[in-house]
Amino acid sequence: MKKFLVIIFIGLSTLINAQKNQEVAYFASGCFWCVEAIFESVEGVNEAVSGYAGGHTTNPTYRKIGTGTTGHAETVAVYYNPNRVSFNTLVEVFFGSHDPTTVNGQHPDYGSQYRSIAFYQNSNEKKIINNYIKLLNAKVYDGKIATEVTKFKKFYKAEAYHQNYERLNPNNPYVRNVSIPRLNRFKLKFPELLKKNN
Numbered sequence: 606m607k608k609f610l611v612i613i614f615i616g617l618s619t620l621i622n623a624q625k626n627q628e629v630a631y632f633a634s635g636c637f638w639c640v641e642a643i644f645e646s647v648e649g650v651n652e653a654v655s656g657y658a659g660g661h662t663t664n665p666t667y668r669k670i671g672t673g674t675t676g677h678a679e680t681v682a683v684y685y686n687p688n689r690v691s692f693n694t695l696v697e698v699f700f701g702s703h704d705p706t707t708v709n710g711q712h713p714d715y716g717s718q719y720r721s722i723a724f725y726q727n728s729n730e731k732k733i734i735n736n737y738i739k740l741l742n743a744k745v746y747d748g749k750i751a752t753e754v755t756k757f758k759k760f761y762k763a764e765a766y767h768q769n770y771e772r773l774n775p776n777n778p779y780v781r782n783v784s785i786p787r788l789n790r791f792k793l794k795f796p797e798l799l800k801k802n803n
Contacts, residue, residue: 631724633678634703635711640681642771649690654682655763706749724757
């Protein structure tokens with residue numbers, strides 16, 4: 606019995622310590638099935654959760670945001686260990702894994718619910734995002750970045766069937782033709798950021 610209790614205690618201690626070393630960042634860049642898979646491939650990211658943010662309505666659903674009237678965008682909450690991956694790097698992942706010059710969409714998905722948004726929770730995060738945009742606008746995109754830089758207010762977790770969708774539905778036509786190719790392009794571009802088992 607003592608041994609069993611010790612194992613439980615150690616397990617709880619590990620969980621508590623993991624939670625202490627965990628922060629959350631929020632990004633929207635098209636279909637959240639794709640975005641979730643990309644961030645979950647990054648070393649230091651514990652989990653990415655699909656949901657909705659950036660709008661003006663409460664309790665949005667997939668069906669409601671599809672109308673384009675809620676103001677929300679498909680958003681991913683990225684749970685990460687700041688001792689293993691920095692917010693700066695997550696911003697680099699965000700901009701490096703989609704086309705930030707596209708207004709209201711990422712091919713083949715268009716509408717305000719698919720727009721590009723980098724959410725910030727404090728002045729430091731806002732500064733990091735804006736500085737990176739300035740750099741990209743000057744050196745890569747010639748001032749054409751359309752990404753919104755928005756103060757984070759509330760995240761609504763998406764329906765259960767959306768979570769880990771790319772991993773759980775590898776034969777879905779959209780996943781095969783859009784999500785997996787997008788993930789593979791990211792992996793080729795940033796091999797140094799990937800988890801060892803990717």
